[in-house]
Amino acid sequence: MKPLLDIEDLRVTFPGRSGSIQAVRGVSLKLGRERLGIVGESGSGKSQTGRAIMGLTPPQATVTAKKMMFNDIDLLTASARQRRSLRGRQMAMILQDPKYSLNPVMTIGRQIIETLQTHESVSRAEARDRALAMLEAVQIREPKRVFDLHPHEVSGGMGQRAMIAMMLVAGPELLIADEPTSALDVTVQLEVLGILDRLVADRGMGLLFISHDLRLVSTFCDRVIVMYAGRIVEELASADLANAQHPYTQGLLNSLPRIGHDRHPLPVLDRKPEWAL
Amino acid sequence: MTAALEVRKLGVEFNGHKALDDVSVSVARGESFGLVGESGSGKSTLLRAVAGLAPVSAGTISIDGRELRRGKRNRAFYREVQMVFQDPYGSLHPRQTIDRALLEPLAIHGFDNTENRIVRALEEVGLGKGFRFRYPHQLSGGQRQRVAIARALVVEPSIVLLDEPTSALDASVQAEILNLLEQTRKDRKLTFVMVSHDLAVVSHMCERLAIMQGGHVVETLPASALADHKFEAAYTKKLFEASEGFQRKVHTEAPA
16 A cells, blocks of 8 residues: 655754754655654754754755655645645644644634635634534533633643644644644543544544653554664664664663662763764 | 651642642651652652742641741742752753852852862862853763752752763763762762652662652652562553663564
8 A cells, every 4th residue: 555655765854053963864754644653862853854844844954865855746846836735635743842832822723714715615603613512522611602712721631632623624644743642631631642542443543652751652653763863763663662773762662660670870871983974 | 756857738739730649758867758740740849849939829838846837938948958950961050150159149148268168169070270260161970960969969958859860971071070979978978859750870879759640649669669669650661661762563464
C-alpha cells in the first residue's frame, strides 16, 4: 500500500554566524495510517522534522530533500498557496501548550469555526453544529458552554482538547502532534491521549507523535524513531524497545528511574562523538 | 529524636483560596522526603511556605524542634535551609557571572575564605574552575542546574528544599543531576525535601513520600510500598498507573 507520507533525506539548514547549522540531517521515513513516534532530546531535530512536513519552517532556514511526498502531492514543489490549503484540511498539527497556541482573544468555538470556514463553504449554522459535535467528540461535557469560553477560562487539559477539536474538525488525514501532552498533568495527559487515540483510530488517520518521553511514546505508538543530533539512530517497533540496538537508545532507557528498580547511582548516558557523525 | 523539619496543621491562603489546608508532615534528620502531586495539589506551596515564600495562615513550622515564631526567620534559618528551583534558566541572574552568584550567599552570611569555598563548591558539583567566570547563557541547562545546586550548598545548609529540580531537563541529564544530588546528600548528611510530579523520580530519590491532592496530604508512605503496590488511596493508584505510560483500553463497541 502506498504510504501517506514518504520522505527521503530531509535536511533543514539554519544560517548561523559561523557557517550554517543543519538541525535535521538526512531523515527518511514512511508513514501509513498508523501511529509513529519520534523521540529525541532537545536539539535532536525532532520538532524541525515535524515543522518541515507542515511547511512551518522559519523563513531563514532552508528545507531540502530527495523526496517529500504527501499522498500524490510533492511537498517540495508545492506553492505556498497549495501548502496553505493543505494545512488544516489534510494535515494538521497539535502544539505543546494550549496556553500559547490558542488565540487568547477569540472564543474556543469561533476558533474551531474559523478552521472549518477556511477550508469549506459551510453555513454558519452548520459550522456551529459541527464545531459543537467536535467538542463533544473530544469528550468535553458541556460543549455549548465551552464553545463561548475564551482560552484563559479553561484548564490545560480542556484547552488541549479544544486544540484537538480544532485540528480535527476539517478531517485531516495526517496529524502531527508535537509534545501534545507535555504541559499537562500526568493523569490528564492519559485522558487526552486516550481521546486522541480513539479519534485517530476511528478516522483512520496517520499520526506522527513527537515527544521527548520515550516511555510515553513507546506505550502509545506502533513504531518509534529515535533521533540524535539531527539523524535517525534507530527505528523499531514499540514492542521491541527492550531490545534496542543503538547505545543511545539503550542509554536513554537505562537512565530513567523506575519504580521498584533500586539502582544507585543511575547509569548515565555516555555520549560517544561518533553518534553525531 | 526531634525532626529536622516538622510541619503541623499548616494552612496557606491566597485571596481566600486554600492552597494548603491542615497539612502535617514530619521529616527526620538525614532523611529524604518526597512530595508528589499534580498542579494545584499544594506540593510546591508547602515547600515555599517552609522557605518563607508563601503566606502562612495557620499552623506551625519547626526546624530541629525550634518553632518559627510568627513566621519570623533569622539569618541562621536561611543558612540552614536552602532551596533549588525548577527552572535553572530563570533562577540565575543573567547578567551575573557564576562567581558572583556563588559569592552573594557567602557575603550575606559572612563567610570567610570565599575564594576557596567557591572553587570547592564548583568542583563538588562537577564543574571545573573554568566555569567560574562564565555567564548563565554560556552554560547548558544541566550545567546551570549544577550551579544552582552549588549556590545552595556553598553556605553549608543542613536542609535542602528541591522544587522539581530535574523537570526542565532532558532524561539523560536528569540522571546526572539526580546522581549528583544523592552523592552530596550522602557526603554532607543532608536532609532533602523534594517536590516532583514524577512518581518514579521521587521513589528513586526518597525514602518516604507524601501524595498530595487539592491542598491535602492524601497518603504518606515509604517508597518501598510503591514497588510492592501497597498503597490505599485511589489517587495514589491513579498516579501509579499514569507513571507506567499509556494503556490502550480495548474498545468494547465495534468500530463504525
